[in-house]
Amino acid sequence: MAPTPDPNSVGGGAKQDEATVKVPSKDPKKKDEKKEEDLSEEDLELKQNLELYVERVQDPNPELQRAALESMRQEIRASTSSMTSVPKPLKFLRPHYGTLKAFHETMADSELKKYLSDILSVLALTMSAEGERESLRYRLIGTEGDIGSWGHEYVRNLAGEIAQEFTKRQSEKAHIDDLMELVQQIVAFHMKHNAETEAVDLLMDVEDLNQLLEHVDKTNFKRTCNYLTSAAKYLPGPDDMFVLDISYMIYMKFEEYPNALQIALFLDNTPYVKQVFTSCADLLRKKQFCYMIARHGITFDLDDEMVADDDDREALQDIVNNTKLSEGYLTLARDIEVMEAKTPEDIYKAHLLDGRASSGASADSARQNLSATFVNAFVNAGFGQDKLMTVPSDSTTGSSGNWLFKNKEHGKTSAAASLGMIQLWDVDSGLAQLDKYFHSNDNPIIAGALLGVGIVNCGIKNDCDPALALLGDYIDNEDSSVRIGAIMGLGIAYAGSQNDQIRSKLSPILNDAKAPLDVIAFASLSLGMIYVGSCNEEVAQSIIFALMDRSEAELGDALTRFLPLGLGLLYLGKQESVEATAEVSKTFNEKIRKYCDMTLLSCAYAGTGNVLKVQDLLAQCGEHLEKGDIHQGPAVLGLAMVAMSEELGIDMEIRSLERMLQYGEQNIRRAVPLALGLLCISNPKVTVMDTLSRLSHDTDSEVAMAAIISLGLIGAGTNNARIAGMLRNLSSYYYKDASLLFCVRIAQGLVHMGKGLLTLSPFHSERFLLSPTALAGIVTLLHACLDMKPIILGKYHYVLYFLVLAMQPRMMLTVDKDLKPLSVPVRVGQAVDVVGQAGRPKTITGFQTHSTPVLLAAGERAELATDKYIPLSPILEGFVILKENPDYREE
């Protein structure tokens, strides 16, 4: 088509309106006249006909009028199919819009007037000035019924005008019944014609999503829900919750239970979860639900209402309790053939550095051994064997037998606890291995064994509560290192469980005047973990009192930060619920007040993507402070926590963090690498990698340390060769600086975590769900990293083990109906965003075919490459039960 100046052609909304303002109606007329000579005979005839109709319409004879209107209507309807230009009849009728409009005014109410209204309504599509909403006006006084016959474009335009009219009428408090009737028609039309997104948009505009339930059917509910759930991320509260509610109901209506469960988990709505169980009768599907709950890491008890049979319930509860996680993980490891234990030297790969590594020192360096302990623990996490700690004790030949004692004092705590990490998730063997350390007469070793018990039990629940039984007695031990070991162990083992028994044991510590600060700090953290996201008031009270009781000197201690953090964790992701507590925090000593404020704010809105909170936090970071204030650190972390939920937010955040690096004060710059680490955790984006690599050579050693740790975090569990290379070079660059070298080693351990089978990302199920315990673990570590020297480089290095809360195998393991591993071909590729796309678009791109179990990297998705089986969950992550396809035929 020639570029005819048809500013009013396509699309509703702003584009059209803007154009109409610029080009008054007379202008196109002139051009039309100019072009008249160019018109083909056919067009000329059409034009003349239409002009004739327009004249006839104004004829006093109603018969002629009717015939003319009818013909006009026919012409318009016959030609509205094209989307790229204004249909010819509309174009030719345009000059007569004013005439017809004027005539319409003069007409008496009649059927004919309604007909003319219809036509005017359609003409207004291209003619109406902005804000006039003439199309809608004429529609409302026109004939009722089939609006779809005028074409999609018309309906779309109408929808836009309805939205405007709706807001207007709402502010005037006028009635909206006639509008709603029209809405219903439009929604029905859209839903039938693959335009679910438009239907949803309109309903959101007129705030009547409930209607959707009537219109969805088997063919379009998936696309509808998909659009709803992804739109929820960008909606302000409480609309988002409502939208998710609707999609939950739709999923339930069509018995798409796994998706419904996902939303129930997202809403943290236990009755909904129960409803999923009670609505579904199939045991196998229930097992799949249990796997999903287990991955989310919440404590959930099945009752006989959900599963009637006792044995079945026990089997299902076992799945929820994650008892088979270790088995599945080891199946994956055996399949990928990475069972062989790795030594820290295998990770450092010093031989690749040209002669720069320092010569073999004759004496053991306590710090280097400590870092080796951590590297060994992270790398061999969950494999049950390693080459330092689990070497049989009878082979005391050589140094390996006594690795524990190659660590100094508090280092032994981390060393003993590393055994728990190596035996991760395997409670039975883990406890057996740790047992002997309980009988040691060395307090740090006992502390480590206690912590180890907690780590082994992380995410695993057991009827016998071994962790509580074993650790309970040590909470009031006279040695504070043993106490911390037990307290931290409980926090890790029972994170998210809201166990009252533990609360009654830990709460008194908080308000014990004699307890040392570090014990109180860890007790607060553990309570925060156990009651994460629960808004439990009693716990909050205890922590608040503990904070108020602290002396001025204690408030200045680095560990004090764990008190507000514990408080913040209680409200993790709970948004407004934090407000009462935030109000109380304003009464705190000014030394901690702002820190507490920022921590509470950032925790409460973690993972919500709330733009207003991002702005609040940015404003805090923009201030240039007098010395001594430390609250900007948590504010920067908070930015990452709030924004981390979706891709767009992450990208924007990365950019604004870059600004902060340039203009921020030193205490902000120190937190920026950590925020970047959180945003891209276990997702090594090249741009972020480069930024961190640059910062790792920063002149401020704290910035460099944070950047190095963050390099480890973004590469955690990926075996990323590029990061590994960077860290190796850093290890030779910083070989003389013990502190920085320690950070480099830790980062190296993180990158090779679980030999590349693990992820730290708290997001799962296609980045939809956020595991609160996992986030709690990461955030705790990051807060500790805000002040490295006294905590991680001091004697509390075992806070690194809080990461265990976020450690999950990044696998897809298919099991048969007996829950035995079943190998099937799957395609794994980059996930494609298919929200709002018509038809059945491909969900992955650039895929490769593997057989399960497979590893899934960040942003990857799997799909079955065979029709022989049907997965019981649409989200192919973690454990997936496969059912045989009854329609499958062998070729």
Place this chain on the structure above:
Amino acid sequence: MFINPTRFIRANHRTSWNPKKKKAREEEGTKLASLPSLQARRLSVLTAKMLTVSVKWQKKVFEGIEIDVTLPPYVFKAQLYDLTGVPPERQKIMVKGGLLKDDADWSAIGVKDGQKLMMMGTADEIVKAPEKAIVFAEDLPEEEQATNLGYSAGLVNLGNTCYMNSTVQCLKSVPELKAALSNYSLAGRSNDVDQTSHMLTVATRELFSDLDKSVNAVSPSQFWMVLRKKYPQFSQLQNGMHMQQDAEECWTQLLYTLSQSLKAPTSSEDSDAVKALFGVNLRSRLHCQESGEESSETESVYSLKCHISHEVNHLHEGLKHGLKGELEKTSPALGRSALYLKESLIDSLPRYLTVQFVRFFWKRETNQKAKILRKVDYPLELDIYDLCSEDLRKKLEAPRQKLRDEEGKKLGLQTSAKSSAKDSDVKMTDAEASSHGSGESSTVTPQEGASSEKETHMTGIYDLVSVLTHKGRSADSGHYVAWVKQESGKWIQYDDDHPSLQREEDITKLSGGGDWHMAYIIMYKARFVSM
């Protein structure tokens, strides 16, 4: 009564705990579980006070274990001891609300019939700390940490003292000099050494030992003070700051002072330690072109000069250039001063050969010191055979042949395995190997105290051990840095207080021709062969 149940279990499968038969027991685990449980249940019906529970221990489950609730839990533990071999005091049995206590009351615990209990505990040996406490590097005294590091500390710049710092670092790398200094004492002081020289010598000794002991940078303030006292020219001020000085001057002066003070009191020529280490004897032939007369003279210098002119691209050429010269001298034949050509050859070789690149010169036109930036390559291994005098060459022949043989063998050209093994042994021990070589070849007895038996021979081949570089365009500014090869074979760059590891291939890149560090003084160490 309590023996009853244990015997009952034993009777059923007749396996008592034996750690060596762990595997066998595991296989039997299933039998054990199924067989007694039925009978046990029947029994529990008979006696109402019996509870049947299953106990999970490690990966095994023992089913159908009876508890007599009238007896204390210790009895139950004894039963488990029979099954698992874990002594009761090591057993930890998890029940609701904590661990099962030996004297607890069963009714209070609320164990139900058929409940699963979990037991933790092993018969493993309890870990004990190693008898010998492990020593950590962090706990070591500072000097040991320094040895751990593999190189010594840097020197603090006291304000334009990099020339001095780099000189000290280069000289410190000569172990023989260090040894000589450590033997120096007040008593050994000869009378002809003045007070300031003595002080400087002592200060040098102290500084060297401080450097060896310390991990962190050492401040050479004492040494600097004494140096300025002895040589006031280093105290020049410019804008209130001490001026940058010529490292070569510092080097020469310091060596001179040391050579004076380290002379043995017996003052025999040979016992001059410094001279023995660094001194090069030159035999010069003077030839007057006008009269045609010739004379020869000998002199002793501490360093060779590498003159840099347009033709000089390599150290060797520069050295040759430096050994030739013209000078005006009164000619006895002509009765007036005439131009003489002087050609020098090396007559005896030092253990440490110092070469100075003559990069700075006085530019007459501008009346200022200028620097030659020309690139002059130098090798890591220097052979100065062709700079030696005839006599010396003869002496060198035999050791060089031997060295070549050894190297040939090393490269795999051995003829007989037997002899090569022996030879390579000798090679390994190098300087220490004793051999009664003939006195004809140039023999150097290492240091004063060395036994006469040990004889090693110069080969005329030298290995680079330290480089003192200057960076900058002019002589009065810029920066001096020392690059020193450690005993471990690693190169360390001493940039004032900041030592850092360097690669060997980077050392040869200091040859000038740009704005990078360029070699100013380099020091080679003689390679010996023992015969």
